Amino acid sequence: MLRHLRHGRRLVATARVFARHDALFPLDLLPQTRPLHRLARRLARRDAPGRPGQRLARAFQEAGPSFVKLGQSLSTRVDLLGEEVAADLALLQDRLPPFPGREAVRTIEAELERPLAALFTDFAPEPVAAASIAQVHRAVTTDGRTVAVKVLRPGIERAMERDIAFFLWLAETAERLHPPLRRLRPREAVEIFAETTRRELDLRLEAAAAAEFARNNADQEGFRVPAVDWERTARRVLTLEWVEGLPLTDRRALLEAGFDPRVLMERAARVLFTQIFRDGFFHGDMHPGNMLVDARGDIVALDFGIMGRLDFDTRVQLARMLTGFLQGDYAAVADVFYATGFLVDERHREAFTQACRAIGEPIRGRPLAEISFGRLLGQVLSMAREFEMETQPHLLLLQKTMVTAEGVGRALDPEVNLWALAEPLVADWMRENLGPEAELRRALGEGAEALRRLPALLTRGERVLARLEAEAAAPAAPPWLRSPWPWVLLGIALGLALG
Numbered sequence: 001m002l003r004h005l006r007h008g009r010r011l012v013a014t015a016r017v018f019a020r021h022d023a024l025f026p027l028d029l030l031p032q033t034r035p036l037h038r039l040a041r042r043l044a045r046r047d048a049p050g051r052p053g054q055r056l057a058r059a060f061q062e063a064g065p066s067f068v069k070l071g072q073s074l075s076t077r078v079d080l081l082g083e084e085v086a087a088d089l090a091l092l093q094d095r096l097p098p099f100p101g102r103e104a105v106r107t108i109e110a111e112l113e114r115p116l117a118a119l120f121t122d123f124a125p126e127p128v129a130a131a132s133i134a135q136v137h138r139a140v141t142t143d144g145r146t147v148a149v150k151v152l153r154p155g156i157e158r159a160m161e162r163d164i165a166f167f168l169w170l171a172e173t174a175e176r177l178h179p180p181l182r183r184l185r186p187r188e189a190v191e192i193f194a195e196t197t198r199r200e201l202d203l204r205l206e207a208a209a210a211a212e213f214a215r216n217n218a219d220q221e222g223f224r225v226p227a228v229d230w231e232r233t234a235r236r237v238l239t240l241e242w243v244e245g246l247p248l249t250d251r252r253a254l255l256e257a258g259f260d261p262r263v264l265m266e267r268a269a270r271v272l273f274t275q276i277f278r279d280g281f282f283h284g285d286m287h288p289g290n291m292l293v294d295a296r297g298d299i300v301a302l303d304f305g306i307m308g309r310l311d312f313d314t315r316v317q318l319a320r321m322l323t324g325f326l327q328g329d330y331a332a333v334a335d336v337f338y339a340t341g342f343l344v345d346e347r348h349r350e351a352f353t354q355a356c357r358a359i360g361e362p363i364r365g366r367p368l369a370e371i372s373f374g375r376l377l378g379q380v381l382s383m384a385r386e387f388e389m390e391t392q393p394h395l396l397l398l399q400k401t402m403v404t405a406e407g408v409g410r411a412l413d414p415e416v417n418l419w420a421l422a423e424p425l426v427a428d429w430m431r432e433n434l435g436p437e438a439e440l441r442r443a444l445g446e447g448a449e450a451l452r453r454l455p456a457l458l459t460r461g462e463r464v465l466a467r468l469e470a471e472a473a474a475p476a477a478p479p480w481l482r483s484p485w486p487w488v489l490l491g492i493a494l495g496l497a498l499g
Helices: 002-020 024-030 031-043 054-061 065-074 083-091 101-111 156-177 178-185 185-200 203-216 252-255 261-279 311-329 330-339 348-364 373-381 394-410 420-435 434-475 485-498
Strands: 120-123 133-142 146-152 239-240 282-283 291-293 299-301 307-309
Touching: 002 054, 002 156, 024 054, 024 133, 024 291, 054 065, 054 083, 054 185, 065 083, 065 156, 083 282, 083 373, 083 394, 101 146, 101 239, 146 203, 156 178, 156 185, 185 203, 185 282, 185 394, 203 239, 203 261, 239 348, 252 261, 252 394, 261 282, 261 299, 261 311, 261 394, 261 420, 282 394, 282 420, 311 330, 311 373, 311 394, 311 420, 330 348, 373 394
Parallel strands: none
Antiparallel strands: 120 133, 133 146, 146 239, 282 307, 291 299
């Protein structure tokens, strides 16, 4: 009861914030809350400027750090909010006023268990950037390297846990009010948000992601990842190589600096393809602020708190789905969704195939440069409600990454599509991984793995059989001994005796 009262008060306070921005329209998602929305609109500010998604983004911004993160997470939920609102939330900026530099110093010294002077010869007390979870300071190490020091906000872990508990309560309440909503898995969406946020609160994990991303892309000419300073990294402190550069989307500044946008686009396309298809480990927050061009013309990635993974089978199915759309083979697209288990009710197969045709026919015959694969994937995922397809969080994050990357590409060179440049790479990868030879290699590999595991399976089976034979040979216990009551009575007697 106390839990409901506490979260109920929080709900009223949050509703006031959203009403000020006329951003309560998500209540229309549930039939049970639509009357509440109609009532609330009488009290809401009716002259709030901007599109619904822009108003919702401003409300998230005012509601606090966790709501900013939640808004960014919801930017992947085209199936819930629609394309326009999701696109506006994708632009939600994670910026907050900085906390005092002395607090940052206190955290650094406590986490690294050394005085600041033993770590840095210079440490700027004013941060260069401040976001909801952490802020970044420029510093110079004792061995003369300029670095970026990321420090978590004081008390951010407790604040995030309180907000996560509130979001879970909201999701549970929504599912109780409208059981069909369970198909969209709102509680699981919050749990994934919570898991992602908690990972972001351990900066050692971000350092590990940066190191893995750097190793994956070590062979990519013209692309690099800042080096991690592990000696000055802990759970609440992350130290990376300092990077100076121009935003990848600032076309004018890049031209003035003598860089060719077409060359940069080719590099970005190659790296995006490599992340998604070759490695299955991609940057999940590839907004313009996280991609710089340094003085040598290398693209440098920043901020590795949100990363996505795709297993090999998912990458293969994704390639088959995109191929099916481009070739107009919508039955093959449907096969992908049923083969992966995204859809299970065979009664919907024909209708789903027809819906895929409605999405795919408008792009048939159009040049690849005019096709947005991010938007295409978003449209397919938005059909979840009609065909009872369970939400796929990894594909939602991928869809967001595709849309963001395409936006960066348009800003860099409006005349060239990122996927038109990546198409030869994707085609080669598909020939290598989807052809008959690839299928044969996979079958042989699976057979070899089964043979490798066979001795262990046989040994385990022999142990199970030996145990069953021993149990069968042992004399059976009398019925009174197999009953639990004698043992219960014996326990009570022993308890009384000891007492």
